[in-house]
Amino acid sequence: MTAESVQEPHAAAQCAAVPGAVLDGPVSHAISRVARLHRIAAGRVLRDLGLHPGQEFLMMHLWDSGAVRQSELIKAVGLDPSTVTKMLQRLEQSGHVRRRPDPADRRASLVEATDASCGLLVEVRRAWGELERQTLDGLDAAERAELTRLLGKVESALCTEVIRGGAAECDAAGTAE
Amino acid sequence: MTAESVQEPHAAAQCAAVPGAVLDGPVSHAISRVARLHRIAAGRVLRDLGLHPGQEFLMMHLWDSGAVRQSELIKAVGLDPSTVTKMLQRLEQSGHVRRRPDPADRRASLVEATDASCGLLVEVRRAWGELERQTLDGLDAAERAELTRLLGKVESALCTEVIRGGAAECDAAGTAE
DNA sequence: CATTTTACTTTGGTCGGCCAAGTAATGAGG
DNA sequence: CCTCATTACTTGGCCGACCAAAGTAAAATG
Numbered sequence: 001m002t003a004e005s006v007q008e009p010h011a012a013a014q015c016a017a018v019p020g021a022v023l024d025g026p027v028s029h030a031i032s033r034v035a036r037l038h039r040i041a042a043g044r045v046l047r048d049l050g051l052h053p054g055q056e057f058l059m060m061h062l063w064d065s066g067a068v069r070q071s072e073l074i075k076a077v078g079l080d081p082s083t084v085t086k087m088l089q090r091l092e093q094s095g096h097v098r099r100r101p102d103p104a105d106r107r108a109s110l111v112e113a114t115d116a117s118c119g120l121l122v123e124v125r126r127a128w129g130e131l132e133r134q135t136l137d138g139l140d141a142a143e144r145a146e147l148t149r150l151l152g153k154v155e156s157a158l159c160t161e162v163i164r165g166g167a168a169e170c171d172a173a174g175t176a177e
Numbered sequence: 178m179t180a181e182s183v184q185e186p187h188a189a190a191q192c193a194a195v196p197g198a199v200l201d202g203p204v205s206h207a208i209s210r211v212a213r214l215h216r217i218a219a220g221r222v223l224r225d226l227g228l229h230p231g232q233e234f235l236m237m238h239l240w241d242s243g244a245v246r247q248s249e250l251i252k253a254v255g256l257d258p259s260t261v262t263k264m265l266q267r268l269e270q271s272g273h274v275r276r277r278p279d280p281a282d283r284r285a286s287l288v289e290a291t292d293a294s295c296g297l298l299v300e301v302r303r304a305w306g307e308l309e310r311q312t313l314d315g316l317d318a319a320e321r322a323e324l325t326r327l328l329g330k331v332e333s334a335l336c337t338e339v340i341r342g343g344a345a346e347c348d349a350a351g352t353a354e
Numbered sequence: 355c356a357t358t359t360t361a362c363t364t365t366g367g368t369c370g371g372c373c374a375a376g377t378a379a380t381g382a383g384g
Numbered sequence: 385c386c387t388c389a390t391t392a393c394t395t396g397g398c399c400g401a402c403c404a405a406a407g408t409a410a411a412a413t414g
Contacts, residue, residue, distance in 0.1 A: 026309045027321065028215060029234070030328040033255070035212030036401085037335035038205060039370095043402075044339075053402095054370055057206070071392060078210070083371050085394060090369080107379040107392050132203045134338040138330055144204065147331070150316065150324045151207040157314040158214035162221075213371080216400095220372075230372095231400055248362060260401050262364060267399080284362050284409040 031154075041134055045127040049120055050094070056124050058087055059096060059113060063121050067112035069102060096120070208331075218311055222304040226297055227271070233301050235264055236273060236290060240298050244289035246279060273297070 042053040051059070061076055062068070068076075074084045088111060091097040096117040102108040136144050219230040228236070238253055239245070245253075251261045265288060268274040273294040279285040313321055 026305060027325055027328065028219075028305070028309055028312055030325060030332065031208075031212055031215055031312075032234075034328055034332050034335065035208055036255075037332060037339055038208050040339050040402080041335055042205070052369060057209075069392090074392090079213075079370090080372055081393065082373080082395080087370075089394095105380075105392080107377095109393075128203060128205065132205055135205055135208075135331055135335060137334045137338075139327065139334075143327055143330075146323060147327045148204055148207060150320055150327070151204065151211050153315055153320075154312055154324070155207065155211050155214060157316075158211065158218055158312060161311040161314075162214055162217050217372080229399060246362090251362090256400090257402060258363065259365080259403080264400075266364095279362095282362080282410070286363075 038131075038135060042131055045131050046124075049123050049127065051096075051120070051124070055087060055091060055096075056128070058084070058091065059117065059120065059124065062097065062111060062113040063118070067110045069105075070099075070109050070111050073111055215308075215312060219308055222308050223301075226300050226304065228297070228301070232264060232268060232273075233305070235261070235268065236294065236297070236301065239274065239288060239290040240295070244287050246282075247276075247286050247288050250288055 039053050042056075046053060046056055049056075058073070058077060061073060065073075065076070070084070070088070074081050077084065088097055088099065092099055096114060097111060098114050099109050099111050102110050136147075139147065216230050219233075223230055223233055226233075235250070235254060238250060242249075242253070247261070247265070251258050254261065265274055265276065269276055272291060274288060275291050276286050276288050279287050313324075316324065
């Protein structure tokens with residue numbers, strides 16, 4: 001008895017008679033997997049700082065650009081407006097960000113990093129460096145440059161497709177080494 | 178381009194006297210951006226099929242492997258168990274998946290794709306091909322191979338770091354060709 | 355045989371992220 | 385001056401994804 005292993009496909013299992021390995025072909029999955037691992041690593045590095053993954057990205061923009069109109073920030077990070085709104089609400093509640101209405105345009109609001117948040121800057125920088133180190137560990141300079149170049153091409157290709165579908169514009173980012 | 182400065186930093190803006198471009202250096206962000214765009218493109222391609230991005234991945238595994246123990250599925254996709262549980266609940270409610278308790282192990286459950294879902298297989302395959310085409314548009318064969326290789330290295334590097342941090346095991350998917 | 359440890363899954367909570375609608379203020383025409 | 389489209393942001397809903405903790409059943413150990 002011992003009902004070993006699973007039962008064989010009983011109901012409707014084998015729709016396709018494809019043996020296996022339908023999954024490892026596309027580069028798409030490699031991207032997804034890498035992104036997921038990268039996010040986990042980022043979360044681990046940022047946890048001690050009290051930031052959730054994604055927030056550092058926003059904060060970096062704010063630290064970098066000073067007080068900005070929220071719409072500018074949204075365009076800069078390329079995320080959905082509603083996403084940025086919610087993230088800012090949480091960051092404001094955490095005391096990392098302050099928002100005030102724009103005197104020049106009452107429907108807009110200006111966003112800026114608080115003084116208290118500035119202490120995080122160096123730590124976030126360090127965390128990012130650490131993350132970058134973890135990510136690119138095992139790649140030499142040439143490989144890193146090539147990876148950057150290829151990702152840039154993929155990004156612009158996807159961007160073209162995405163805007164064709166009706167979304168907003170993408171920032172064709174950069175080149176550079 | 179992209180708009181020049183709005184107002185100058187007024188209150189507490191310049192924590193760091195760093196002029197700009199703190200953001201385009203790391204490859205990390207390229208990965209995040211590409212992954213995000215890729216996800217959006219996937220969502221667009223899958224919407225007509227009634228699937229949300231991520232579900233196809235699970236379904237592909239199920240179509241490929243027949244009835245499997247849920248734990249096996251979890252290990253295969255490498256996601257968090259709770260994530261898989263919730264996704265399966267939704268897929269079950271959508272009629273794409275069926276779950277039954279494993280007779281051999283009463284705490285486990287067997288998962289399989291339903292008959293109805295099989296009609297989606299070919300469409301998902303087509304959608305994936307389309308997505309792959311969109312993603313790699315503009316890269317020649319050598320570049321694609323190189324990108325795959327580099328992503329593989331990054332994945333294994335990140336994997337090592339992640340497991341070091343205490344998480345589960347990663348599938349070092351090293352499918353070279 | 356009782357107890358502890360391990361494995362399989364689920365629940366609850368929180369966040370990032372998208373879309374689709376909705377609100378409020380600005381600006382262009384009639 | 386009043387209407388209408390546009391811009392700027394918010395709300396609600398939903399899903400993917402994580403973590404942490406719980407619950408249950410099997411296995412290992414005494």
